[in-house]
Amino acid sequence: MKVSIGSLGVLLIGSLLVGCGSGPDAALESTPDSAPESAAETSPQTGSAEQIVLAIGGESEEGYDPTLGWGRYGSPLFQSTLLRRDADLNIVNDLATDYTVSADGLIWTVTIRDDVVFADGEPLTAADVAYTFNQAAESGGLTDVTVLAEAIALDDTTVELRLEEPQSTFVNRLITLGIVPEHAHGPDYARNPVGSGPYRLVQWDEGQQLIVEANPNYYGAAPGIQQLVFLFVEEDAAFAAAKAGQAQVASVPQALAVQSVAGMTLYDVTSVDNRGLMFPYVPATGETTPNGDPIGNDVTADLAIRQAVNYAIDRQALVDGVLEGYGSVAYGPVSGLAWEAPGAEIQDAQPEEAQALLAAGGWADGDDDGILEKDGVKAEFTILYPASDSTRQALALATAAMLQPIGIQANVEGKSWDEITPAMHSNVVVFGWGSHDQTEMYNLYHSQAAQGDFYNAGYYANQAIDDTLDLAMGAPSEAEAIAFWQAAQWDGSTGFTTQGDAAWAWLVNLDHTYFVSDCLDIGQPQVEPHGHGWPITANIAEWAWTCS
């Protein structure tokens, strides 16, 4: 590809000429757009069953190829998946009619519908499914299918997925990986996606908008909205667009959710987009990560400190004060999901309980400076947060203020991620995660995951928890794995949550706030994962316009 200024100049002149040709019918001085910008002032809503505009972000700069990770959450729009999660996050069939997992968990056999065609009219067969999985396993994209040994189409409607090792979370690949057509897949596919999903691509103006229309070949119920326009603008601009009536769905930050917009309802969607304090679990012994960053912290390595922090924090106050009420309290990493352990929650906002724990742990204020000591070490640590994130800043500051009365000195510092990364194994960090995929929990708490990176950054290690997590990962199905996932959190005697090792102090889950037109029925949104915006599209094919 060569760019010459000359040819661009010709292009420019060409477009000027064309422009002038069509010029006479558009008067220069009248606001030229029969514009949504100005027309919106008079008509409160511009949406219809024909077209709605969504300002929810979520542009995939590298295009719309599922084998590179497109469709990890929300709707893949252009493609469809073997399975999907319904509003309650239960796994239901989509392309698949049935699937079985062998007793050793190594072979997943999926049968698929025989009546599905891609948007270009070609039939979707098991060969396309096998191709998609094999392709995704080899591609260096954002979907991790590395556990797949190979996928083989047994006949037109049966595909066999052979794994290297059993992995119960592999079902999430069946849920998120959109099937691509073998005959139309190549380097250009990401910009010209063809699939069997509810919508097909009309136009993508990179950095600006994505226009899609209903796919007439879609095998499911025809989508309620004929054409969707996704505007890729910042949250402030999204709010402005909603206020002007240009956008029918807009994702807005909590701070703007307190405002009201005429003709729109605020949807306050529960999420597992969590925030919590990660504690370095081991004492500082001078050990370092492979990169040479220090590991461990003598204060937070003490169970009494970690538990006391968990008990002292008033999580509801954080939700009300920091999140303007748009959130929920979090006691673990998977609030609201089916694999959250019952009984792992605690009675928090109890400074007395916290003080009792500290006293029992040997912490006392010997020099009367308001900060406890033990063996000459002061109960003092630093909470790091990414300086660009005002919510995490407020959470860190509020938490530090709640720890002051119980004699723990928490110093709060905002830094860039580049500075936090080397310091995160020896300092407390305000992290945020949240996924429908249990792999995340595994990587947050498994001792083998701690390799000097974001995985288990605090070097938490408990053999019993490792064993339970391994059992969960190795279970043949999600249903069988759930008991183990729950046990890892808290089984009544051990767990990584507060009553057990208190490896983290989870604080809150953010609610994702959207303004949605009163004329638009978006059904019941799922408990959303980390990432505000695109997840609301999970059931987009079922959305309907209710005004005439």
Place this chain on the structure above:
Amino acid sequence: MQLRRILVFTTQKLLRLGLLLLAVAIFTFVLLSLSPIDPVQAYIGADMMQISPEQRQLIAERWGLDQPMLLRFGDWLGQLAQGNWGTSMVFNQPVGAVIASRFSLSVQMLAIAWLLSGLLGLGLGIVAGALAGTWIDRAIRLYAYTLASSPTFWVALLLLIVFSVSLKVTPICCAAPPGQLAADVTFWQHLHHLLLPALTLSIIGVASITLHTRQKLIDVLHSDYVLFARAQGESLWGVIHHHGLRNLILPALTLQFASLSELFGGAVLVEQVFAYPGLGEATVQAALRSDIPLLVGIVFFSALFVYTGNTLADLAYPLIDPRIRLGG
């Protein structure tokens, strides 16, 4: 004789361009290899808990990031020799294609801004120089000094607030109205979305050219030949027309072509403020995510752009001032 001179001039220019580009490439690679941003991490972003070390390895291999920097630089040079600029990590597209599509949006904005600032600057400078010391001169100087010391993004925000938010006469973002198919976007809609970013760039570009033109005109007006012309009864504007303009245009032209680099830099900020998806916006993305092929491509391209501008200025001199010869 003439032909030989042109040949020497061209060879010299090309040689310098080659050296410049090589230096630019080396600097960009060295600087980026020292950058703390891990491109794999930047690519993965918030999904890091779902990406296993094996997948991370696949990603690094896909972009050649598992190789040492020196090897990657060699590879890149070899590919470049074959006309391949590499593939952008951020956009998953050949760098050439990214630059072409982004620049086609930016170039219109840059062209409008460049022409406007040049003409406006020259005009204001002449008026201020001719009427030096009067309140008109003071007003123009005040305007020029104020703008010369205003940051681009601040002016952009100010204009955005006044014209887009309060008066609602210009759009808040983008290069086309939302929801409209590319085929249906008219020339005027296009211009409408282009106008405010271009205007921002041009009113900032005006300052230096105005001040230089003003000073040069004052010098000219105080020269002996102007005194002589005035003594013969030539009017002030006649003097400017017959004696001033040719003298003024030379420095103005130099400045105007030299300002291409500032214009390019300004576009990065302005496009960010107006959410205009041009080359400037792509530059920011490339830098934040350590997308070396794209960033080097853009830096290369902008160096080429600025260098071409300066060469054009060199070529224009002999046309304006016959005393100047190519390669002389």
